[in-house]
C-alpha cells in the first residue's frame with residue numbers, strides 16, 4: 330500500500346518551501362524595524378489554553394480543534410466513554426491559531442508586567458484546524474502573525490495594521506489590489522448589552538433565519554453577521570449595528586485609530602458588520618482582502634484586551650494579526666505577482682571529463698567552506714546536460730572543470746546571465762565568486 334498524506338495537509342518543498350522561507354525572511358526584516366522579535370511556541374497546548382483564549386463558543390474550539398491523546402490515554406478514554414478522569418495537562422490539542430499559545434507563553438514567562446514596556450512578538454508557524462479541505466482552506470496551514478502586548482495606545486493598533494499592509498506591498502501587491510476593512514467590536518462595558526440586542530433581534534426574526542443562526546444567537550450572537558445564507562444576510566442588514574452601540578471610551582479609541590490611519594493616507598472601509606470568529610477580540614478588528622483573487626480574507630486581526638487576564642496574567646491590553654501563507658500565495662498566483670528573489674547565489678560545477686569527478690568533489694567542499702552555495706552533477710551527465718541542469722537550477726555562475734585549464738591551475742568561470750566567461754586561477758576562485 331502506498332502511504333498517502335492526509336487531505337488538506339500539504340508537503341512543503343521546492344518552490345513552495347522557497348516561497349515560505351522568503352516570506353519568513355521578509356517578516357523578519359520588516360517586523361524587526363518595528364521592534365518585534367520572533368517567538369516559537371509548541372504545536373501542542375493544553376485544550377484549556379485554547380478554550381480560555383479563543384472561547385468555548387467559537388467554531389474553532391467547538392468543531393475544528395484536532396485533539397491529541399497518547400495511545401495509553403486514548404484507551405482509557407475509550408474504556409470510560411469520556412475524558413472526565415483526565416488531568417488538564419493530559420487534555421491536549423494541536424494549535425488552531427497562534428495568539429492563545431503566545432499569550433500563554435508571555436504569561437508563563439512574565440514577558441510583560443504592569444509598568445513594563447510592551448512586548449512585541451512575531452511568529453511563522455503551522456496551524457491545524459479540522460475543516461473540510463477546499464481551495465484556500467486547509468487542515469494544516471501556515472500563519473505569519475504578530476502580537477503587540479502591553480498597551481492600549483491606539484498607535485499600536487495603527488502600527489500593526491500598517492505593518493500588515495506594508496508586508497503585502499513588499500510582497501508585490503499594489504495598494505489597489507487590497508481592501509482593508511475595519512470595525513470596533515466594543516469592550517466589556519458596551520459589548521454585552523449590544524450582544525443581547527443582536528440576540529433579541531435574531532430571535533424576533535427566528536422564522537426567517539437558518540438553524541445555524543438560531544444556534545449562534547444562543548451561544549455567540551455576533552457571529553450571525555457572518556452567515557453566508559443570502560436570506561439571513563438580508564435579515565441581518567436591518568440588525569442593530571455595533572457602531573451605534575459603542576461606549577464613549579471605545580468610540581474615542583476607534584476614532585483615534587482611524588485618525589492615525591488617515592495620517593498615513595491609508596484607505597479603509599468601515600464595516601460595522603465585521604466581527605471576527607474568535608471570542609477574544611475587543612475594540613479594533615480588521616481584515617485584509619484581495620477581492621480579485623477570490624480566496625477570502627488573506628489575513629486579519631484586532632485588539633484582545635481581556636485575553637492575558639483570561640490566561641492567568643494581570644490585566645494587559647494587546648493587539649495583533651495573523652496572515653495566511655497559502656491564501657497569500659493563491660492570491661499572488663491569481664494576480665500574476667512573482668516573488669522576486671530566485672536562488673541567484675548558486676554556483677554550478679560542471680565536469681568535462683569523468684576522471685575529474687574527484688577534483689569537482691574537493692573543489693565543491695572548499696567553496697562551501699567559503700559559504701558559497703554549490704551544486705554539481707552526480708549522474709555522469711554529458712557537459713551539455715550539465716549546462717541544462719545549471720540553467721534549470723537558476724545557477725548564477727557555472728564553473729567548468731576541464732583537463733586543459735586544470736593543467737594550468739585554472740578553471741573556466743561562466744556567467745549564466747551574460748554568458749561571459751573567463752579563466753580564473755584555482756587559488757583565486759573563491760574570492761572571485763564571492764566578489765560577484
Ligand code: AMP
Pocket residue numbers: 426458460465466467468469470471472606626627628629630651652653654655656657
Ligand atoms: P483566522 O485565524 O481565522 O483569523 O485566520 C487568519 C488568516 O489565516 C486567514 O485570513 C487566512 O488567510 C488564514 N487561514 C485561516 N484558516 C485557514 C485554513 N483553514 N486554511 C488556510 N488558511 C487559513
